[in-house]
Amino acid sequence: MKTLAKFKESLSLAQPDNGLSVPLKSLWYDGKGDWQRAHAQVDHLTDRESAWVHAYLHRKEGDIWNADYWYSKAHKTRPNVSLQEEWEQLVLHFL
Known part of the structure; x- marks a missing residue:
């Protein structure tokens, strides 16, 4: 998955791709509207x-x-951009 568009398309799937890094998996769950699961991916990491x-x-x-x-x-x-813009910037950074 090398583009933001492909990442967004994957949000229609039931599960994230197994090859996603932890940050991308967290952002994937957030993109699906599951904040709790997104948070659980990174909550214990430093x-x-x-x-x-x-x-x-x-x-x-x-x-x-x-x-x-x-x-x-x-x-x-902390950036001075919308949450959507920050989410997209993070996804692009980690792709």
Whole structure:
């Protein structure tokens, strides 16, 4: 899966592709509207990539303090873009 369009198409499937990285699997579940399952993918991880997705998820949840904590762990700054734009930027980054 090398394009954003293909990734979005895969959201029509019942399960994510087995070859997806943890960050992409989390974003896939989020794209399906399953925040809990998306969060469960990265909640226990502390690497920068997982922290970045974790930050986005808490921003989406509206927990800005927690989001900012995870953005700092990812060495990122909370972006001033829509949640949809951030989701797409993350997907593109991890593809």
